Amino acid sequence: MSVSSVSKLSSNLTTAAAAVASFLAGMDVLIVNVALPSIAKELGGDMAVQQWVVDGYTLLFAALLLLAGSLADQFGAKRIFIIGAALFGAASLFCTFAWSMMALVAGRCILGIASALLLPASMSLINEASPNPRYRAWALALWGAGGASASAVGPLLGGLLTPIHWSLVFAVNVPFCLMILAVAPHIAASPKRATKFDWIGQVLALIGLSTLVAGIIQVGSAGITAPATLALLIIGLGALVAFGYSQAKVAYPMMPLSLFHVRGMQVALQIGFIMIFNWYGMVFICTMFLQNELHMKPFAAGLVFVPSAFVTIFGNLLGGRIVTARGSKFSITLGLAIMIAGFLFEFLTPQPIPVWIIATGLSVVGFGAAITTPAAAGVVLKSVDAAQAGIASAMFNTFRQVGGAIGVAVFGVVATFLPSLDLALRAVFLASALLLAYVLVFELLRWKDAAIAAVAAESVA
Known part of the structure; x- marks a missing residue:
């Protein structure tokens, strides 16, 4: 050979x-x-x-x-x-x-x-x-x-x-x-590179995220005034504040604070966090609803998610073409609007929520997410210098996964305080629509500010 x-x-x-x-x-x-x-x-x-x-x-x-x-x-x-x-x-x-x-x-x-x-x-x-x-x-x-x-x-x-x-x-x-x-x-051997790493930031981030999520989950099982709950929430928030302070002081921060001042990063990080916050939390509660309240078999419950997955794959392929043809702003605006429509469609259906409505709504939301995600990832790469592309992409993916962990914790707590999983699922749909509406408005305003700044700069020149 x-x-x-x-x-x-x-x-x-x-x-x-x-x-x-x-x-x-x-x-x-x-x-x-x-x-x-x-x-x-x-x-x-x-x-x-x-x-x-x-x-x-x-x-x-x-x-x-x-x-x-x-x-x-x-x-x-x-x-x-x-x-x-x-x-x-x-x-x-x-x-x-x-x-x-x-x-x-x-x-x-x-x-x-x-x-x-x-x-x-x-x-x-x-x-x-x-x-x-x-x-x-x-x-x-x-x-x-x-x-x-x-x-x-x-x-x-x-x-x-x-x-x-x-x-x-x-x-x-x-x-x-x-x-x-x-x-x-x-697999060919990989090169090794001498790298500096922010161990202080990593330890503080791990402690902060773990205890914060534990505290949120404890709210549902023990109540917000329980000593253990308060201790976990205080430690978590304190560690995250210390993490933010450390990032401004260490020589090689794992999450450079300067990137949070970049307009594109502000938009992309919020999109990544809230989208996966909604999706993971919704899948968790939806699975509980289908099996515990509608008494569906596990296989039948799994089938409910399949149409959305195939629609998402199609949306990923289409999303790249839309970004190329119309740009990131159009793609993100369109994708967020589709997701909001999908969540509202599910929220407004009569009680109990029919299975076909859940499957259809999930497909609409998945399609919107598939259009939005590639555009948001592209915004991350366009917003920073080539030397910062790696850390910016890592921040985007980290925000997405952290959003998923917190989404499961928060929506799980919501379910414990409501009398039925049907109401809990509706609460998830409404909260998801409102959060995405906030992101949509924020995105449009940030791009508007950027356009005004560009026009002002041209007039001064």
Whole structure:
């Protein structure tokens, strides 16, 4: 076999392994939602504990993304990628045989750490294995499709496996991890770079996010005036304030505060946070509603999410064309408006909410999100210098994942204070529409301010 053939084979295998990793990281957020009622029946646990089964994963995933990206640069993306895949497989086996809810939550936290190692390293590997820009674009599209397809496969696979036994929603990860490890010897070695990292900021961010989310969840189970709740909220907010202060003082901040003054970053970060805040929180409550209130079987509940996933994949493909033809402002405005319409459509339906309304509304919201997300990501890259593109992209993805963790916590608390899951789901739909309306107004005003500033600058010149 010629050198070029070997290189092409290595590049294709690297892309395939990276796409599988992207699929795994996305699937593990959603596959567990369908299984939660069955898990709770066997292992016990109230709403708060079930929230931690989801948030144990998303929170560690979000909080460690920036650290994992730095580790991939310092020790080589291939090494971190292999460690992430091995840890993901081991944590999946641990969850498979979990003997209690606390053990399962611990396993989910380890899975979140593994995902944080996998995802940035997988993207770096594609960049290293694809020197040709055209091939790199195709490889990144395949990598993105892995994550997007997880939205369809996750709930559906969860619905198929849960009736056999809930543990299979974790065991199914193991063959994928073995596939990645089998391909690993064919992945080219990664370069190592000397990098500086903000360890103080990482520790403060992890403490702050973990205790804040724990405090929010405690509001639902113990009340906001309980000493434990107040302590967690105070520690969380205090640590996040200290984190913000440290970012202004350290030499190499993990989240440079200067980027928050950039108009495009302000818009994109709010869009990323609120969109995933709404989506993860809604999926969590919606799954509970379908199985606990409508008494649907896990497989049937999983099917409700499938149309939205396929619509989302189509929307991703269309979104790129809309950005190219009409620009980011038009795409973001259109996408947010579609999402608001989808949430209001679901909120205004008669009680109880019919299943077909939920499936249709989810599809409308997913379509709007698919148009908005590529445009918002593009705004991030256009708003900063090339030297800051990596950290800006990491901030965008971190805000998205943090939004998801807090969304599950907040909407789970809302559900505990309302008399029915139908009302809780309606509250989620209304709150989501209002939050997106705020983002839409903010986005339009920021672009208006930028246009006025540009006109003023031209008149002075």
